[in-house]
Amino acid sequence: MTFTKPGIMRRAVGVLALGTLGLAGCAPGSDQDQGEPAVTGDVNTDGASMGDVELILWDQEVRGSQASQFTTLIDEFEDTYPNIKINRVEQSFEDLSTTLALALTDPNPPDIVQANNARNDMGAFVGAGQLLSLEPYATAYDWTERFGETVLKNSRYSSDGKLFGEGNLYGLPQAGEIVGVFYNKEKLADLGLSVPATWDDFTAALEAAKTAGETPLMLGDVEGWPAVHVFGPIQGAHVPPDEVTALGMGNPGADWTTPQNVAAAQQLADWATGGYFNQDFLGGDYDAVVEEFANGTGVFLMAGSWVGAVIDEQMGSNAGFFTPPPAQAGSPKATTGGTSLPFSVTSGSKNPDAAALFIDFITNLHAMEVLAETGNLPILHTAELAPAQGVWADVFAAFQDVSDTGYLLPYLDWATPTFGDEVLKPGLQDLMSARTTPEEFCAALQEDYAAFTAG
């Protein structure tokens, strides 16, 4: 054993240096095709002339009513176009969002995928050139006529993925989503109150519920995101909608530290420290808390329309839903909401025409009827397709009302890649447990937003 230490060191450094050079050489991703994909020439909208086609579809329409509308529509599509076969890969929302990036980089990607609108998902895929711009099809199928711009802008990106809300169209949604207030009709009547017309009425109703010994608001925030759907409407009542839209889409021109934003944060903090929520609002499980509300605990539940089915099933006519009221009675309502996950065509698809035909099929008027019949909130013709009564009737009416006369504000976690998980969710939990002040909370959000919009 006689080799000297410096000798080892020299050799080790040499190996490391060589290794590093080698490592720097082949960058990950260098084996993939790059470049902007585009549909060239005319698009074909005649399904029968497309020959035998098999489309691979990755979706997350797996829950009760979503699953039934989707299987119905796929069956009808295959009946209408026997030459086109849909090969479906279904998984949960979480699984889809974690595996989609890998699937899209595959040499043989799926043809149609459901990609979340957020910058982290659709934005990243667009930036990497993995989704097809649907502009030629939007013209061919008149999608701009079918959907208003309020809906379409949620699936628009500039072709480099940098601007959100404008540019090319990359997907179409089937269903609408609106965050609002579910309420227990009996309990509200016992308090001698009616559905609040202004934001101050709503706050007063919460206070009245607390005084009467009820839990005013139910929340189960163990996963972090449910509180975003409480803060969103509060912000909508305090901050001008165009500012919230810029903040939520991560586009430049707005500021998180304005007095209105701080006031919104202050109100949420006051609600939390003032005992307006159930005691376990931080550690409670979302589904379990929704279930508790449906079983009669608490007066109000601020949540998305997607929990309507559970509530309708258990509470029946005792449940109601209203849009978070505006600051002044009669002025336009603004709340978090938007669309279900849009369907996109991948740039690696060998049959983009057939894929676009399928997307057209599942978003046409007939599809909206199927959605409504199977217990979903169709994004178009919502009021006409509404059920006669029950909480669903309220949800349908609220969505149509806000779509027509109000503002559907983007989900705040769309803003920047790090915004939702790294800043907003832990930030809201810190705010609600009084570990940070509203000013600190807004400053942290502004830091992330400003750093992102600065480039």
Added chain:
Amino acid sequence: MRRSPLASTRAASGSRLPRRHPGAPRRSHRNHSRPARLAVPYVFLAPALVLYGAFMLYPVGRAVHLSLFDWDGMGLGVFVGLRNYADLAADGALRASFVHAAVLMIFYCAVPLVIGVIIAAVLNRGKVRGLGFFRTVFFVPQVIAMVVVATAWAGIYAFNGPLNQTLRSLGLGFLAVDWLGSYTWALPAIGLIGTWVEIGLVTVLMLSGMAKINPELYEAARLDGAGAIREFFAVTWPCVVGETAVALTLTIVAALKTFDLVYMTTSGGPGNSTTVPSYQVYYQAFRLHDVGMAAAIGVALTALIFAVNLVVNRLADRAEA
């Protein structure tokens, strides 16, 4: 330097080849060329080496490779050298996740070791009837999938779950808190699940170690007037140092790579109070699409696990010697 007897006979025989019995059949490989003979061991090694290389060494090397890039998992990666590691060291939230893992080590390693050794010593000394039954009971948590364990414990810790109900029925309602939503209690609550899981492993390891101890040692200790406690420290404990090292190694690895418990119970919350490095790997890679940083955290975690276990095993070797 003293020569081994074998070395001296070899030297005396004047040949470097092993000696054969007279009359033993000549093996054909003697006629092969020297390079071919040198290759033989590697041919035997090859199948295992190829598998190990393909499924262990290559992925590890690839992770180190990726950790030097800024890559979103889709486009073209940009070589950034050690910047991911510098960012990791500079990021308070990421550093905090390593601190949380250190706290979990107390619950996964130290506490189960103490409790497990005591249980094993009692079971062993008491010559309990149905030892096999108890061994199975204590080991069951190890067999259950972590996701199932996490879901069950999340139910136990729920605000109106069995734990708080028990506290309330005992008149201790003031102690009932929102365990998984508490900045103070969420991390210890997760740690205690780990304790529950790891006690069984430690107990079974220790029982097997204690079963090997020569009963004469106990007899001798008793003749010298040692009581149960003296007997434990004089005989039992020194004889299970090796098992202790194994138990510590396994539990430290389990503590540092905790992912499923956090993912299923708190998602890292409230705030960032229960994030752990493995959760950050998942989160950076699959949520933020920052594959380089995820790989850097993974590599740092691997190095940490390796270093801690090296120290543990060195100490154990010294204690055994």
